[in-house]
Structures are given as structure tokens and as C-alpha cells.
Amino acid sequence: MKFFIISPGYGCERWLGVHLTSVMAQRISNYQHIIINSHSSKDIDIIAKKINSKNTTVLNCKNSKALESHIVAMNYAFDELGMSEEDVVVHLDADDWFYHPSVLNCLEEAYAKGAWATYGNYISTDGEASLCRPVFTKFDRSKDVFNWYFSHLRTFKAFFWKKIKQEDFYFGHKLFPSAADVAICAPVLEMCPLDKLKFIESVNVIYNRFTVLSDDKIDPYTQFLCTIELSKRPSYKEL
Numbered sequence: 001m002k003f004f005i006i007s008p009g010y011g012c013e014r015w016l017g018v019h020l021t022s023v024m025a026q027r028i029s030n031y032q033h034i035i036i037n038s039h040s041s042k043d044i045d046i047i048a049k050k051i052n053s054k055n056t057t058v059l060n061c062k063n064s065k066a067l068e069s070h071i072v073a074m075n076y077a078f079d080e081l082g083m084s085e086e087d088v089v090v091h092l093d094a095d096d097w098f099y100h101p102s103v104l105n106c107l108e109e110a111y112a113k114g115a116w117a118t119y120g121n122y123i124s125t126d127g128e129a130s131l132c133r134p135v136f137t138k139f140d141r142s143k144d145v146f147n148w149y150f151s152h153l154r155t156f157k158a159f160f161w162k163k164i165k166q167e168d169f170y171f172g173h174k175l176f177p178s179a180a181d182v183a184i185c186a187p188v189l190e191m192c193p194l195d196k197l198k199f200i201e202s203v204n205v206i207y208n209r210f211t212v213l214s215d216d217k218i219d220p221y222t223q224f225l226c227t228i229e230l231s232k233r234p235s236y237k238e239l
Contacts, residue, residue, distance in 0.1 A: 001111060002087045003031040003104055004077045004158070008069035009094030010038050015208060020056065022097035026104045029055065032081050035094055036061050036069035057081075066180035067169055074161055085159035091181070095208045096152065099123065103204045107155055116196035117156040117188055119149070126209040134199040138238075139189035145231045150185050152205040160188045163236070171229055178219065179226035190236040 005023060009016065016035075023033050033056040061072045070091075077083040088111060092098070099122075110118050120132030131151045139150075164187045169175055176183045189197070 115198040
């Protein structure tokens with residue numbers, strides 16, 4: 001089992017150094033790190049090259065939103081890096097960073113005990129409380145997308161991605177412009193049996209709220225419209 005860390009980057013130059021350092025500091029090196037540069041300057045390539053990690057790839061995807069960045073990264077991971085369906089996808093935005101050097105060890109332990117997906121927990125840079133919490137009932141998209149608990153650090157087995165219908169990523173004729181985490185992870189939560197979903201209580205991520213480029217800050221109305229639409233979509237069957 002290998003970890004594939006997917007890091008969409010949108011104007012993230014200021015934070016990329018600490019982000020990359022936190023990944024490279026991990027005590028296990030069984031990972032591939034894919035940064036998707038969607039709306040940053042060429043400095044993102046310069047910073048990544050200075051770090052010089054053999055495990056890190058930077059993909060340039062001009063002006064893409066988060067969902068498109070994920071699709072590009074996942075296709076690259078499967079097609080070019082040999083990601084298998086039993087490998088683990090780790091979502092870490094390029095302006096966030098791991099809290100400590102044993103994050104991947106924590107995940108490795110959870111998956112060794114049978115997890116298919118994990119989530120939680122984080123510290124926000126602005127002091128906001130974490131939304132993550134343990135759950136004891138099956139995910140219901142009609143209401144739980146508005147009370148989102150599947151937050152940083154979220155991970156899942158790669159086989160879930162193969163089972164998501166690509167057309168479900170579309171809102172009309174275009175990819176969802178916002179709420180990418182819900183578009184990707186609502187199907188994962190529906191397909192994952194409750195006993196295979198692991199809440200990790202320990203803090204594993206610093207969630208950067210200093211950035212002004214989050215969806216909820218740039219265009220909260222579009223984020224809300226996307227969430228409403230996703231709440232109405234047909235559910236996936238549990239595996």
C-alpha cells in the first residue's frame with residue numbers, strides 16, 4: 001500500500017515551502033506527492049525544484065478549479081505513477097500542511113486495521129474549531145452535506161475513485177465549480193460501510209484559514225448552490 005498525496009494549488013506560493021517541508025518530513029517515504037498548479041506563478045515550480053524531492057510531481061493545469069485539479073491528479077496517478085486500487089488517496093491542499101512527521105504512520109495504522117476511508121482532525125490557523133467528529137449513523141447526503149464532518153485530513157482507498165461515475169462530477173455541462181470535497185467524498189461515504197470509516201481524533205493537519213482564496217471566501221453563494229445540487233443527487237450503494 002502506497003500513499004498518494006493530492007495537493008491542489010491555487011495561489012499557494014506563500015505557503016508552499018512549509019507544505020512541502022511537512023510532507024518530506026514524514027517518517028515513512030512510501031508516498032507519491034502530486035501538486036496541481038492551477039493558478040499560481042511560475043514560482044511554484046522553482047520552489048518545488050529547490051526542495052528537490054524525488055517523490056514530488058508538479059502538474060500545471062491552468063486556471064482549473066479544485067475538482068478538475070483532482071481529476072487531473074488522479075488520472076496521472078493511475079496512468080503514470082502506477083497507483084493501484086488498494087493504494088490510499090490523501091487530500092492535502094497545497095496551502096495546508098501536515099501537523100507532525102508521523103501523519104502517514106497514523107494513516108498506515110488505521111488502514112492496517114481495516115479502514116477503507118479516514119477523516120479528521122485539524123487545527124485552524126484562525127482558531128476555528130474542527131468540524132470533524134465521530135459518526136454512528138450512515139451518511140445521508142440529503143442532510144449531511146450541510147453538516148459536513150468529512151474534513152481534513154480525509155483519505156480513502158483508490159478503488160472508490162474508480163467506482164464514481166465521472167458524469168456525477170458535472171453541474172450542467174461543466175464540472176462543479178465549487179464544493180469539490182463534497183462532489184468527491186459524498187459517494188465515498190455512501191459506498192463505505194460504517195465499520196470501514198475511521199475517525200482519527202488526533203490532529204494531523206494545519207488548516208490554513210489565512211488564505212483569502214478558499215471557496216467560502218471567494219464565492220460562498222456558488223458553493224452553497226453546488227452543495228444544494230449535490231444534496232439532491234442519487235445516492236451510491238454501499239459496497
